[in-house]
Amino acid sequence: MAEIATPVSAGRLKLAALAPRSESPVLRSFLRTPSAMIAAFVLTCLALTALLAPWLAPFDPFDPANVSLIDAMTPPLWMRDGNPDYLLGTDDQGRDILSTVMFGLRISMTVGVAAVVVAMTLGVVIGLIAGYAGGWFESLTMRIVDIQLTIPSILLALMIDGVTRVVASRELQAEIAIYAVIAAIGFASWPPFARVARSRALVERNKEYVQAARIIGVAPLRILLSHILPNAIAPVLVIATIDLGLAVLAEAALSFLGVGMPPTQPSLGTMIRIGGNHLFSGKWWIFMTPALTLVMIVLSVNILGDWLRDALNPKMRRRV
Amino acid sequence: MFIATPRNGLAPVLSVEGLRVELPGARGPVFPVRDISFSIVAGETLGVVGESGAGKSMTGSAVLGLIDPPGRVTGGLIRLNGDRIDNLSETQMQAIRGRRIGAIFQDPMTALDPLFTVGSQIVETILTHQDLDAKQAHKKAISLLESVGLPSPAQRMEDYPHQLSGGMRQRVVIALALCNDPELVIADEPTTALDVSTQAQIISLLKDLCEERGVAVMLVTHDMGVIAEAADRVAVMYAGRIVEIGSVHEVLRKPRHPYTRGLVNSIPRVSRRKASLFQIEGAMPPLDATPSGCAFHPRCDFAVDACSKDLPPLRAWDGGASACWLPVDESPLDDQSLAPRPADYESRFQIPDAAPLVEVDQVSKHFGSAASWLSRFTARLSSGVNRAVDDVSFHILRGETFALVGESGCGKSTLARMIVGLHPATSGMVRFGGVDVAGMRRQRRFQMVFQDPYASLNPRWRVFDIVAEPVRTHGVDAGAGVARRVHEILEKVGLSARDADKYPHEFSGGQRQRISIARALVSEPELIVCDEPTSALDVSVQAQILNLLKSLQHEFGLTLLFISHDLAVVRHMADRIAIMQGGRIVETGNANDIFTRPAHSYTRALLAAVPDIDVAIARKAPPDHGLKLNRLSG
Numbered sequence: 001m002a003e004i005a006t007p008v009s010a011g012r013l014k015l016a017a018l019a020p021r022s023e024s025p026v027l028r029s030f031l032r033t034p035s036a037m038i039a040a041f042v043l044t045c046l047a048l049t050a051l052l053a054p055w056l057a058p059f060d061p062f063d064p065a066n067v068s069l070i071d072a073m074t075p076p077l078w079m080r081d082g083n084p085d086y087l088l089g090t091d092d093q094g095r096d097i098l099s100t101v102m103f104g105l106r107i108s109m110t111v112g113v114a115a116v117v118v119a120m121t122l123g124v125v126i127g128l129i130a131g132y133a134g135g136w137f138e139s140l141t142m143r144i145v146d147i148q149l150t151i152p153s154i155l156l157a158l159m160i161d162g163v164t165r166v167v168a169s170r171e172l173q174a175e176i177a178i179y180a181v182i183a184a185i186g187f188a189s190w191p192p193f194a195r196v197a198r199s200r201a202l203v204e205r206n207k208e209y210v211q212a213a214r215i216i217g218v219a220p221l222r223i224l225l226s227h228i229l230p231n232a233i234a235p236v237l238v239i240a241t242i243d244l245g246l247a248v249l250a251e252a253a254l255s256f257l258g259v260g261m262p263p264t265q266p267s268l269g270t271m272i273r274i275g276g277n278h279l280f281s282g283k284w285w286i287f288m289t290p291a292l293t294l295v296m297i298v299l300s301v302n303i304l305g306d307w308l309r310d311a312l313n314p315k316m317r318r319r320v
Numbered sequence: 321m322f323i324a325t326p327r328n329g330l331a332p333v334l335s336v337e338g339l340r341v342e343l344p345g346a347r348g349p350v351f352p353v354r355d356i357s358f359s360i361v362a363g364e365t366l367g368v369v370g371e372s373g374a375g376k377s378m379t380g381s382a383v384l385g386l387i388d389p390p391g392r393v394t395g396g397l398i399r400l401n402g403d404r405i406d407n408l409s410e411t412q413m414q415a416i417r418g419r420r421i422g423a424i425f426q427d428p429m430t431a432l433d434p435l436f437t438v439g440s441q442i443v444e445t446i447l448t449h450q451d452l453d454a455k456q457a458h459k460k461a462i463s464l465l466e467s468v469g470l471p472s473p474a475q476r477m478e479d480y481p482h483q484l485s486g487g488m489r490q491r492v493v494i495a496l497a498l499c500n501d502p503e504l505v506i507a508d509e510p511t512t513a514l515d516v517s518t519q520a521q522i523i524s525l526l527k528d529l530c531e532e533r534g535v536a537v538m539l540v541t542h543d544m545g546v547i548a549e550a551a552d553r554v555a556v557m558y559a560g561r562i563v564e565i566g567s568v569h570e571v572l573r574k575p576r577h578p579y580t581r582g583l584v585n586s587i588p589r590v591s592r593r594k595a596s597l598f599q600i601e602g603a604m605p606p607l608d609a610t611p612s613g614c615a616f617h618p619r620c621d622f623a624v625d626a627c628s629k630d631l632p633p634l635r636a637w638d639g640g641a642s643a644c645w646l647p648v649d650e651s652p653l654d655d656q657s658l659a660p661r662p663a664d665y666e667s668r669f670q671i672p673d674a675a676p677l678v679e680v681d682q683v684s685k686h687f688g689s690a691a692s693w694l695s696r697f698t699a700r701l702s703s704g705v706n707r708a709v710d711d712v713s714f715h716i717l718r719g720e721t722f723a724l725v726g727e728s729g730c731g732k733s734t735l736a737r738m739i740v741g742l743h744p745a746t747s748g749m750v751r752f753g754g755v756d757v758a759g760m761r762r763q764r765r766f767q768m769v770f771q772d773p774y775a776s777l778n779p780r781w782r783v784f785d786i787v788a789e790p791v792r793t794h795g796v797d798a799g800a801g802v803a804r805r806v807h808e809i810l811e812k813v814g815l816s817a818r819d820a821d822k823y824p825h826e827f828s829g830g831q832r833q834r835i836s837i838a839r840a841l842v843s844e845p846e847l848i849v850c851d852e853p854t855s856a857l858d859v860s861v862q863a864q865i866l867n868l869l870k871s872l873q874h875e876f877g878l879t880l881l882f883i884s885h886d887l888a889v890v891r892h893m894a895d896r897i898a899i900m901q902g903g904r905i906v907e908t909g910n911a912n913d914i915f916t917r918p919a920h921s922y923t924r925a926l927l928a929a930v931p932d933i934d935v936a937i938a939r940k941a942p943p944d945h946g947l948k949l950n951r952l953s954g
Contacts, residue, residue, distance in 0.1 A: 208776035212839065215740050216790045217762035230780045 123193020566640015
């Protein structure tokens, strides 16, 4: 037992020693949670891949010169008929899957992060004002939240997306597709942010430090921004992390349904849809690579979100 | 090792020898309880007293076998009527808890299950441990409820906990603790959550019942008043050790240990008013930084070299024992050395100006009348308007300390918040220097110090920014001037300029309250409203803060509105007093008159309920069951 236990605990000690003792308990908890560290590592790799796709990818999948239909449906390298040029094979149009997934990752993550930023900004602003000011604004916005929460968000996103498609001209559609998807997902997922921000604002506004600021005569906007927001942000960040996974999934779902990103700018969802068409004819690789990538993003984001929720929970921190 | 056992030769019900509790800490294990030994005989009440962090509750939990992992008992023997109980399994302990040891905790609401009637909870506890049928158990439960003084006990059996008041609930908890005729009862702060008037009843009830039934009681509390009223012997704890143990009469009348002496003298009394309270500097050390030798030596005025090197053993004197290197008999702790150190303000202080600074004119606050349309609608259905403050008028003179006194829920805090303009009044008017407070925005003439030192400072701001906020908001000063003001005021409240760069969580409760006071003072206000500023603090820290407030008031010519439920604190601070009950002021007058000649029956009842140490000690007969110290092997 002791022989097995020692290296593990020694490793932990070393990692824990990396953090200065006065550092935040969140960082200390991070260095003591291997699952969170692995998830963060995977997510960082994926994000770097997405960011550096134009330099890392062996081919530019959007350049027609790189696409030859002769190479279409090449299986991955390790299978019979594999081509060393295409590590993970090609799709039905002869595009290199590895490169397409790298670029698809870029689009999926951009959409996910941007949608969460939209939802968070909207939700936090509305929620904080509602919680702090109360009155008719609170009643109105919180009823809207209640109503919106009864509608499945993917349905709502479909609706918002559909409306923009009807409004925009055909040429414009491809150009604004990404913004439409971001807006659709962002506007469909602000209610949880508003709810949490409001409940935090309600708690904080009755705390004595806020009362002290009010007696001093600090302006309400300043109280909201410098007193309440910093103290209300922790649970919002937890939701944002978990919501990032949901947003990436929502984008994939929209694209899978054919209303998200067009095949000319394939996201992971678009590629899964295309791959799905060939799944039962034994061409599994077109489907599998983007699907596994999606699973990796969502899984690591969720593990991180889970850890963050525990780490920011004061009840978990009560240890001496 | 010395073990104190009562002289009358009775075998102790509970005997604890060398108890040690260990908790894992960030930098190695810490010891909240270190080598504690004591014993209690049948019918006797041992008070365990100390400030927060002294290890007193942990000692109670250890006896009950309720130390939460990862904490654990790592040393010592615990015997209950001769049987070792410290090495029992959890299952074996369960058979002892509730049967042989009863427990009473601070909050009666959490001790009772809200989903079951109080009767069924007592019956179930009886049936679990005794060989009785349901009918007999029911009968026994009724007689128990009767003995704890619940009116019409048969009907109360059917009540749910929320239908009872706090005092009645605590009576039920006492009945629950006694229902299996235990040998020992452990009461952890049994009256802390209760109002003054119920506190006294519960203490005497507990004491009488246990004495009558021959139950040994371990009474854990921070309140010397409760000890003086209820305990036969007292053990004073500091930093995990017993520093003094002996009969209440001896220890409180003539404490031998410097810590006990400081503690007893730092308690404000209802019966007499001193210019300032004795104060012990500093605070209890944190668990992971207990000083070497005698843990009290850094705060002790009499410390000698030996104090910082070697741990003083408990040494016996007639009627008790104390752990101090100073010779017990020729102790230098005479009353001279305990004279208050800050100058005597009382003689110099006079109310300089009879002009009223604050006029409260027929002010009322009704909740449930001006809320949203939805709650207005539901409120109309239930016709419930809560008159939190009901037609209250008084005035505060410039330079005086005016106290609002009342029990929880009497409306004193709501009234205070209306005076500083945080709540609008439903009717009536508050005038400050002749101006309606409701119309005052961005004012700096009054400030507030709050009760909870943990909630009153923004946890994400540095102390500098917290204290500087009023200066910046009002543009009193800018640039280097802000820093100068902040540093100056921090030093005025007993902190250092270096503290400005820290965050609130790096400070103790008393230090945070100093920061709060600094923030209130920095904009040079005329009035400071103090809402229970010391009720969350330990006695020795309370004395520091009260002395600080008094000296600052004198220095800056402040007017104070002091809100408190603690009559002794009010006695110490106030020039004039208003007594509140149910949203109304029942009596207003000079502090002296109110304390010596209370006119209203409610005021008299409040005053009678305050446990007064001096009176309680005087009432206690000289010790007839003193202590003999036996040297035990090992």
